[in-house]
Amino acid sequence: MKRMRATALALLACLASLILSTPAMAQPSPSALPPRAPRPLNPPPQQVFALWPEGAPGTDPARRKEPEKAESYYIRNIHDPSLTAYPADPRHDNGAAVIVIPGGGHGFLVWKTEGTDVALRLNQMGVHAFVLKYRLAREEGSTYSIERDAAADTRRAIRYLRANAASLGIDPHRVGVMGFSAGGELVSLVSDNPEPARGWKPDAVDRQDGRPDFQILVFPGPLGVPDKAAKDAPPAFITSGSLDACCMLPALNLYTRLQAQGVPAELHIYAEADHAFNLGERSGLLSLQHWPERLADWLADGGWLDGRGGKAVPRR
Numbered sequence: 340m341k342r343m344r345a346t347a348l349a350l351l352a353c354l355a356s357l358i359l360s361t362p363a364m365a366q367p368s369p370s371a372l373p374p375r376a377p378r379p380l381n382p383p384p385q386q387v388f389a390l391w392p393e394g395a396p397g398t399d400p401a402r403r404k405e406p407e408k409a410e411s412y413y414i415r416n417i418h419d420p421s422l423t424a425y426p427a428d429p430r431h432d433n434g435a436a437v438i439v440i441p442g443g444g445h446g447f448l449v450w451k452t453e454g455t456d457v458a459l460r461l462n463q464m465g466v467h468a469f470v471l472k473y474r475l476a477r478e479e480g481s482t483y484s485i486e487r488d489a490a491a492d493t494r495r496a497i498r499y500l501r502a503n504a505a506s507l508g509i510d511p512h513r514v515g516v517m518g519f520s521a522g523g524e525l526v527s528l529v530s531d532n533p534e535p536a537r538g539w540k541p542d543a544v545d546r547q548d549g550r551p552d553f554q555i556l557v558f559p560g561p562l563g564v565p566d567k568a569a570k571d572a573p574p575a576f577i578t579s580g581s582l583d584a585c586c587m588l589p590a591l592n593l594y595t596r597l598q599a600q601g602v603p604a605e606l607h608i609y610a611e612a613d614h615a616f617n618l619g620e621r622s623g624l625l626s627l628q629h630w631p632e633r634l635a636d637w638l639a640d641g642g643w644l645d646g647r648g649g650k651a652v653p654r655r
Contacts, residue, residue, distance in 0.1 A: 388469075388503075390420045390495045395474065396539035397488055407472070413447040417472050420492040422499065425458035425468040426508070433465040433644045436509040437555070438496050441470070442520030442615075445477040445485055452617045453519040460618060461517075464635050465644060467509050471496050473525065485562060487535070490528040494549035497529070501547040512649030515553040515573075520586065520615065523559025527593060530554040530573055531566035552649055553641065555634065556593065558586040558614055564593045574603040574648075576637045578630055580612030605637050 394403050398418050408416040422438070439461070441453040448454065450470075458468035473492035474483040483489065497514055504511035518526035530551055537545070551573055558579045566572065575597055579590035587608060594606040609616070609626050619627035635644075642648030 386424045388422045395420055412451050414450045415447040415478055421472045422469040422496055427462050427465050427467045431465040434510040435513040435643050436467040436500055437461050437515045437517050439468055439470045440518035440522030440525050442522045445475050445521045460631055493525045493529045497551055498544045498547035498549050502544045510649050513552055513643050516551045517555035519557045521560055523556040524562035526554050526556050527563030531569050533568045559589050561589045564589045566596055569596045569600040572602045576605050578607040581608050581610050582613040
């Protein structure tokens with residue numbers, strides 16, 4: 340019995356020694372950004388920045404004062420283009436900025452599911468998001484043009500962020516655009532095509548470059564494809580559904596054109612998916628529910644989240 344007790348005590352002593360000598364499991368760095376960081380419990384109030392303080396070129400001054408019309412999930416009657424800011428949480432702010440361009444067939448803006456929800460998802464990647472309100476060329480009674488006015492609003496948004504990068508705490512060399520459907524057309528028009536001659540006197544903001552550093556097209560419409568300046572286009576992330584009669588071919592065609600010009604591009608076409616899958620939140624397809632994570636992978640691989648894809652600036 341004494342021998343058994345001695346053996347048991349020896350085993351316990353050995354086990355205790357192993358436990359004490361085993362290093363503690365490494366804890367994740369507090370600065371490491373998980374695939375989906377928590378949203379701020381108390382997000383700051385969103386600021387709205389008017390893109391054309393003196394009025395957008397080509398807009399009737401009398402119409403500029405008309406209120407926007409928000410109904411259900413969409414907004415229309417936009418005559419004073421603007422950016423609504425969703426700054427990244429300072430705990431994992433990486434300095435990248437993305438302009439989110441909602442779709443809506445150029446007749447209205449799908450403001451929540453293709454705008455503000457997307458901005459919050461980008462915030463979870465440590466990215467500053469700015470949702471664009473642009474002039475609508477296909478709204479009843481509109482005098483605007485997609486290629487002239489809506490695209491000008493998009494370029495102006497890019498220039499505005501670069502001109503105000505220091506005060507906004509963003510890297511002016513990591514400014515991307517992300518468009519859904521009709522918004523994807525605007526992404527292609529400003530990223531993959533030359534800028535037309537301006538019909539107004541340029542100001543200080545207009546001296547900034549109006550082409551983004553990277554482009555994200557989500558079930559993009561056909562305008563802007565085929566491109567006219569793909570060789571100068573920025574890197575692209577493109578996604579669409581295989582059943583999308585409107586927008587699968589434009590996505591595929593743009594990817595093919597960019598590849599032919601040597602522009603880095605990534606394409607995801609999801610089987611059994613149709614138009615307007617947005618963030619995949621209402622889909623039963625796991626692939627669609629996780630497609631924003633593929634975007635996060637692409638942004639990380641391209642160096643857009645850590646400064647390798649641009650010239651980093653000090654954080655606030």
